[in-house]
Amino acid sequence: MKTLFNNYLNTFSGLSREVWWLALITLINRAGTMVIPFLSLYLKESLDFSLSNVAWIMSAFGLGSVIGSWLGGKLTDKIGYYKVMTFSLLATGLLFIALQFLITFVSFSLGIFLVMLVADMFRPAMFVALSAYSKPENKTRSVTLIRLAINLGFSAGPAIGGLIITTLSYGGLFWVDGITCILATLVLINVLNPKTTKTLDDIKVENPKSAYHDKAFLIFLIAMVLFGVVFLQYFSTMPIYYKDVHDLSVTEIGVLLGLNGFLIFAFEMPLIKWLENTTFTKTGLMLFGGILTGLSFIILNFTSWTGVLIIGMLLMTFGEMIAFPFSNAFAMDRAKKGNQGEYMALYSISFSIAHIFGHNAGLQMTDKLGFENTWYIITGLAALCVFLLFFLRQYLNAKKRIKEKERKEEKEILWI
Template sequence: MKKLLQTYLNTFKGLSREVWWLALITLVNRAGAMVIPFLSLYLRDDLGFSLSNVGWVMTSFGFGSLFGSWLGGILSDKLGYYKTILISLLATGIGFLGLQFISSFWAVCLGFFALIAFADMSRPAFFVALSAYSKPENKTRSLTLIRLAINLGFSAGPALGGIIIASIGYYGLFWADGITCMLAGILLIQTLNPKKAKETDQEERIENPLSPYKDRLYILFLIALALFGVVFVQYFSTVPVFYKEVRFLTESQIGLLLGLNGLLIFVFEMPLIAFMERKGWNQIANVISGFIFTALSFGFFYLMGWNGFLVIGMIVVTLGEMIAFPFGNAFALRRAKLGRQGAYMGLYSMSFSLAHIFGHNSGMQLVNAFGYNKTWLVMVAISLAGILLLLYVKKKSLKIKI
């Protein structure tokens, strides 16, 4: 046991102090992100929105994410990652506190658009900061550490969120989210102020770097990731509603099931990524494997009678997530041209924003029109399309060796 623990701890060695601070800031921020996993239930139960209206609110959420990611990429290159992250955290905290007082459909759509735009401004900036604070050989593990912080926060967040809803109601989630965003901003000021933090990436910048919009292979890669995102975001919109309306789980049970995802990632992702890196497997091939596991997870929704199948399905989708996201992030950072990293990672973040725009709403509309079983089949078909596209990207990237 002692040897196993030491092996696990060794996977974290060599990461810079700034990366650890960045991970702690992320943990504080994400631990308070309790509204998002329960958003579809909040809109359905507390505000009384129809499934169709819930889908359109999710679309507003996605458009806000798209705009915020685009703006964050620009600001990261112009203002720097530090100022961009700080503005995002403080503005998001204020937004969460104010959003609880809005209840009409159009106001909620506009409110969530603005909130997520501010929140996702920080996404490309976090990637740029992570790249700046990591040596080239440590970037994939640094990305994994940040994901561990995110998922540890998400493992605690939904579980606490379910308790808060049961005890004081949904409005308590908005207060928790708002306060933790501001705390994360204060922690950023104290630890990663440019006067205190030291960049460790010594890679040279190149002259006149290629715009990501002209990088055809990168665009194809992002389209495939957007398809993956459409499938994956179902676990934050249609799947929680399915858990409640078809499998009759309570909010607390749903919170624990979603929290299992983050807990598994916290325990197993870093050793898994370290093992796969030692094997030297192709990054795109790893993303494809993650995509396959995610698609397979929907098959467990057809197995009725025992809710343990839902737990197994969550384990399978978590395995897919653990493989696909770190290596997808690493490929994007490797592809990014130095000097335009903000633009590259902004576009990378926008691919998932597109998934929020089309994924949540299309999932809700499909459920509303055809039911859950046919919706899961559509998600599997989308997965197959994304896998084929990634196979093409893998073939081309091997030829040009990037």
């Protein structure tokens, strides 16, 4: 047991001090956004908004996220990741505190739009910082550590949020959210100041390439939007399926969803460490992750046995553990060619778009077509994602062969 534990700890070795600090800041920030899971309840119960109004506010939430990610990328390329992260965390803290005082539909819609715009400026800046503070061979594991911090934050946040609502009311959530963001800012200023930190992969591009002209990256982004739409069904339509079709209790649903977080915590880092030492390419691993996630839906239509839900959760979780870290690492690798902030902003936006359409589309389909047909359609989207990733792999291999041929011809000319 001791050997197993030591082997697990060894999978975290080699990561820079700055990456660990960035993970802690992310953990504080993610745990602090505990108002988000309770937002729809707050709007309906405390402010007496209709479901239609709540839906529009959530759309404003998603739109703010998209624009914030884009703006964060632009500013990162202009003024650097440190300034963007510092401003985003501090301003988000102050805006969260102010949000509780907005009580009309229009003011709250504008307020949540502004909060998400400022909050999601942090994401592309954080990814660029992560790339700078990681050795090239450690980038995928660095991403995995950040994902671990995000998962821990999202797990702790709702639990703490529930206690705060019980003891302090919904208003307490906004205060705690704001204060945790401000605390994360203070940590960032003290431990990641450019004057004292050490960059391990300083990328300077003389003639930066626009991500919008990178064909391979655009194909990748479309695949990620599709993967995001498929993956997000587990956090909107799937819990309803568990309850309505398999008669699971709220506690059983919580345990099943909690299995996802536990498996990620226990196995993701060792799995990524092992996969990094294999000959598999990033695109090949993303493709495999997409296949596993798609299979997690289609198998639900083959049997009414409740145990299939656990198998589906296992397939989805391992698909997620493989696809997300390597897709993030792929995006960071492509970003070396040009404007890093722009590349990482578009990567973040791909999942923001999935959030805007994924939940709504899944719920609408289950309402009008039923769960069985919905799972077939979702599996079809996963298959399209896999096809795009396969095409991407072939495209990159072809370009690689062309470059190798050109280098060979240049050597032959020089020899002559």
